[in-house]
Amino acid sequence: xxxxxxxxxxxQRRDAALSALVSGVPYIQYLGLTFDRRGxxxxxxxxxxxxxxxxxxxxxxxxxxxxxxLEATAVITLSWSYLWExxxxxxxxxxxxxxxKLPRLPKTVDFSVxxxxxxxxxDAYARAxxxxxxxRYASVHVEGWQDNRDRLFAQATGHFVMPQRR
Amino acid sequence: MSDPDKLKLARQFIEAxxxxxxxxxxxxxxxxxxxxxxxxxxxxxxxxxxxxxxxxGAVSALMDTCCGAAVMSHPENLGGTATLDLRIDxxxxxxxxxxxxxxxxxxxxxxxxxxxxxxxCDDDSDNPVATATGAFTxxxxx
Numbered sequence: 596x597x598x599x600x601x602x603x604x605x606x607q608r609r610d611a612a613l614s615a616l617v618s619g620v621p622y623i624q625y626l627g628l629t630f631d632r633r634g635x636x637x638x639x640x641x642x643x644x645x646x647x648x649x650x651x652x653x654x655x656x657x658x659x660x661x662x663x664x665l666e667a668t669a670v671i672t673l674s675w676s677y678l679w680e681x682x683x684x685x686x687x688x689x690x691x692x693x694x695x696k697l698p699r700l701p702k703t704v705d706f707s708v709x710x711x712x713x714x715x716x717x718d719a720y721a722r723a724x725x726x727x728x729x730x731r732y733a734s735v736h737v738e739g740w741q742d743n744r745d746r747l748f749a750q751a752t753g754h755f756v757m758p759q760r761r
Numbered sequence: 762m763s764d765p766d767k768l769k770l771a772r773q774f775i776e777a778x779x780x781x782x783x784x785x786x787x788x789x790x791x792x793x794x795x796x797x798x799x800x801x802x803x804x805x806x807x808x809x810x811x812x813x814x815x816x817x818g819a820v821s822a823l824m825d826t827c828c829g830a831a832v833m834s835h836p837e838n839l840g841g842t843a844t845l846d847l848r849i850d851x852x853x854x855x856x857x858x859x860x861x862x863x864x865x866x867x868x869x870x871x872x873x874x875x876x877x878x879x880x881x882c883d884d885d886s887d888n889p890v891a892t893a894t895g896a897f898t899x900x901x902x903x
Contacts, residue, residue, distance in 0.1 A: 619810050621810065622815075649778055662822070662847060663817075700808075700809065704850070710845055
């Protein structure tokens, strides 16, 4: 039987893949969005920043920021799940020193956001669930919350066209 | 108040929204339930580094701002507004280097809800980049 890989090797490979995926998108960097990883589960984290405000009187997060945050979480989670096997097998190289060519991201076809309560001037979190992912299309649901996991401030559903394997 | 004054006030209001200001959005039209806002091309907003195409999220932010402005400009809405629901359809990638202009129309208002649709185009104004439909809150009425 093959011996399991040392835990550091596994973690290092997964974290390098995630970091390459996320740092490759300027808009994700602009929003300040990061991802927490537990095994294959991702949580999008959007640290609060003044530039994300849409209503200075309340103050509240901009509805467009909420939409962008949920959409980016959906796209990264979808890519992550689609690349998972290749990351695990080592078929995809994410070593930054070799300047790897990153896989294409899924394309958003439509995205529908449900605003449940106003986004407070605090950090926000989001997790995506892939309802269906085929060879060409995928349907993803995302939930966003702030202080309490079961008090969502927004949720969304989107459809995506999957990148073609190259 | 004359129309140019009203537009100037509306422009100041929209351009004072921190996120909209940060994205460089400029309001060019806002009257009777119609609003037009332009967002310049910016490297920070790229969603696909290989092609330089603007991220869908940035287009969402433009659509949301523009739809909100259309609601605020409707004569039957007296106060501010908040998004209840916004759906965006992405028809094609925006051409890198070109500004994106959104035009939103608030086509129906009830005591509590405003219905809006919007179209976003780059320089090729015959082929929209994205369309949106949304429902927004109506304030200042009981």
